[in-house]
Amino acid sequence: MGELRLMKGNEAVAEAAIRAGCDGYFGYPITPQSEVMEYLMAEKPFERTGMVVLQAESEVAAVNMIYGGAGTGKMVMTSSSSPGISLMQEGISYMAGAELPALIVNIVRGGPGLGTIQPSQADYFQAVKGGGHGDYKMLVLAPASVQEMCDHVKLGFDKAFEYRTPVMILSDGAIGQMMEKVVLFDHIPRRSDDEVVKQCPWASNGRPKTRTHNIITSLDLDPAGQERVNLKLQAKYKVMEQNEVLYEEIQCEDADYLFVAFGLSARICQKATDLARAKGIKVGLFRPITLFPFPAMQVSNVGNRVKGILVVEMNAGQMIEDVKLSVGCKVKIEHFGRFGGIIPSPDEVVRALEQNIIGG
Amino acid sequence: MAKIKGDILINTERCKGCEVCLAACPFTVIAMSKEVNSKGYRFAMKVNDDCTGCTNCALVCPDGVITVYRAKVATE
Amino acid sequence: MEEQFAKTEIRKPENIVYKRTDLLVDRPLSYCPGCGHGTAHRMLMEVIEEMDIQDKTIGVSPVGCSVLAYDFLDIDMIGAAHGRAPALATAIKRMWPNHFVFTYQGDGDLAAIGTAETIHACNRGENITIIFINNGIYGMTGGQMAPTTLPGMRSSTSPYGRDVPTMGHPLKITELISHLPGVYYVTRQAVHTPSHVRKTKKALRKAFELQKENKGLCFIEIVSNCNSGWKMTPVQSNKWMEENMFPFYELGDIKVDGKLIEKKEAPVKE
Missing domain, CATH: 3.40.50.970 (Thiamin diphosphate (ThDP)-binding fold, Pyr/PP domains)
Known part of the structure; x- marks a missing residue:
């Protein structure tokens, strides 16, 4: 250790x-x-x-x-x-x-x-x-x-x-x-x-006589060339989507409802999960760790097993768009957020779950 | 007797006809062509044998198209 | 093309006294006919070749006409965002302290959008060489007014001439940075005549030698023409430059060995 x-x-x-x-x-x-x-x-x-x-x-x-x-x-x-x-x-x-x-x-x-x-x-x-x-x-x-x-x-x-x-x-x-x-x-x-030279043969760190010069640039004035650059980037992002997704599921196995939250909101939702379960509400937490690539398939798998999803963010509703795109429209998905520097309390998150998802 | 003699070789395909070399030459060795190269530029060319190989034209040529030679040659 | 004057007997490899350095990539330059960039590029590469430091040199190119400098300079290069070259060069030099690092920037890049990066790299005394091509205009974007456009000088965004009360004064950034203690050597040169070209090359050599000694930032301004932007022939533009640019942007050393030069050299007459 x-x-x-x-x-x-x-x-x-x-x-x-x-x-x-x-x-x-x-x-x-x-x-x-x-x-x-x-x-x-x-x-x-x-x-x-x-x-x-x-x-x-x-x-x-x-x-x-x-x-x-x-x-x-x-x-x-x-x-x-x-x-x-x-x-x-x-x-x-x-x-x-x-x-x-x-x-x-x-x-x-x-x-x-x-x-x-x-x-x-x-x-x-x-x-x-x-x-x-x-x-x-x-x-x-x-x-x-x-x-x-x-x-x-x-x-x-x-x-x-x-x-x-x-x-x-x-x-x-x-x-x-x-x-x-x-x-x-x-x-x-x-x-x-x-x-460094060995690991990064593409890098501009001094051209030995044994190779041609390296050029680091984002410019390609030829539209066909610039499209190739873009296609290469998109292909790279696809590979990242396949291989680099990270997420955490907390008490999702038996959940009737689901919090989806990242970062600090996920910490708050972890406590809110415990509070809700103490009240008899079976809720789980899905926490994306990589926001890009977004764990779309994974949140969809969990999300489509529950009755409703509350996306908790310290903003006016941003990640909820990706959750909705991933889960689809069969499950009710609502947002709860505080913003401007306010950190929501676990209690108000549970209340929001009760009012907007369970009672709503 | 030996005398310093110069010569220039102009890559006329790369010449853009800016004429900056003309003013730089102390012996009026260079003039512009009437014909144009494949890019459509009139190009610099050597028009007499007065070159001394001073390198002035090559130094100021923005496109670096001039190679300069200089040697001692025997005079009769 | 056939030459009217056939080659003489001395045109042999062993008699070559001047040729384009191999450190310029063998391809046509993208610059307009008569543009000083080509000559500045060539002098820079000649110095690097003569010092035999191409394997230890990293160049940073700007945004502007010389954005494609990396296509012509056969050394490792990084293309910066507009005005940011001194920031890139700062990091590069600090992480490769035994390498030679230079930026190559135009007046819009260095003296307008990149003013902060320029001044702070200078003030920190980064051990880099800044090569500043000043032609008083934004060439690449089509001849707009630059921070260095002279009073009364026409450009596409000052079509009736630079009106100082509304458009401000031209910025002598070279004099400005020369007062910073981190700056060791400042000179203003030109590349339109053979003697100016020779002086520019000497200045570049000096700057790279000083970089080797970690003396601080060396700043070489090259006052140049923009015949396309100025709407003149190349030869006319060089004359106009001598008559109008040089009186305002006086040629010669401004700071040597970390000390400001009191009396500046008069412009060289050919």
Whole structure:
């Protein structure tokens, strides 16, 4: 078993980055995720592992720094919160287009606009449906605990390199700020430059005389060429849909009703499940862990066995669209959400189940 | 006696006819063709034997189409 | 095409004194006839070839006319988003500190949309080389007004000339960044005549040598023409550049060895 520590979610992200062998973190302060860079600067991994940590002049610069680093085959990441992630959409789209591996952590806060610094899940659409311009997807991981904040960093880097794609961890201000015990995985050494060159033959990191030059770009002025790029991306997303779906089912076997929730909402629904069962309501919880690829088949299988589904999100109803597309229209599906930084209580979730699904 | 003599070779297919090399040549060795290359550009060409191989034309050619030669040749 | 003057006896491989460097990809450049980009590309590649650092050089190309620079420069390249090249270069250099990293950017890219990235990379003193091609116009998008368009100069978005009271002043970003302590070497050059080309190449060489010594950021502005955007012939555009651009964007060194040059060199007359 690895090292056991009590940590904030944001700190777990930072520690996991060091342990995963990350080559560079580039970020910009924004509440409620600033602890990521603060932790890194205090830990000084540049002295221990050689990992670069740099405070950029903006989120725009930060995301383009990871675009540059990723283009050379290095393992790079950034983190931010909603308004900052909006600014990063340019770089994310470019990285998706240029097929570059990178990790982007979004510690979501309430919006729109400057919104609030309190937790929210209102960036689901932005994360899952593209966000920036053009037809692209990111692999999106939704941790529900500090442990998963840690583990998803490692998983995210693995998948980013496996698929040459940007990966997003879509968390929120509560998971980022809350402290829980976490089992840290063991240190993985950073790759040497030679290993980077070997692992990433596509990367632009200096052309030896033995090969032609590498070009990292998202541009193809020839429409036929650009269509080929798009077809390649879509084929990649199909493979991800087949192979990378992650989800969790809690007390679904005998359930008459179902909560579907991700991240923090799933934690709340877990408690709500217990409260409802104590009242004699047989409810289960389906928790998508990957939001893209969405566990469409799996939620459909469970969802079509129950009498009604309550999708609980800290937004005005975003993931519910994917649940409805997956489950179809035979089962009643309603949304319950609080937004603007309000975290729903398990009691009000149970009430919403009773009123909107069971009584409705 | 030996004398420095130059020569240029112009890749006329790559020439875009910008004429920047004409002004750069101190000995008026280059002029523009009347005919055009396959891209439709009139192209630079060598019109006399006064080239000294100074490389000025090649240096300023934006498309890098000029190769310059220089050698000592015996004079009679 | 038949040449009127047949080749002389000296046209032999051993007598070649100048030829296009092999570090330029053997394909036609996408630039307009007479455009300075081609010459700037060639000088850059000659320096990299002479220093024999192509296996350790990573270039970042911009958005603008030179967006396709990576198709012509036979080294590893990354195409940046508009204005972001210095951000990319920052990360690249920090993670490959023994490599040579440069950005190649136009005036719209570097001095308008990328102003923040430019200034902060300069201010951090990143050990990179920025090559800034200033032709006072957005060439790629069809000749719109740039941050460096001269007062009164016509463009497609200043069709009656740049009106300073409403459109603002041209930005001398090179002078601006020269005052930042992270910047070690700043010079403004041109590539329209042989002597200017030679000076530009010297400046590029110097910048890459300084990069090797981790001296800080080196910034080379090349004032260039845009005959298409300026609606002139290439030769006319070079003359116009000398008469109009050079008095405003004075050629010569601006900062050497980390020290500002008090009196600038007068523009070179051919």
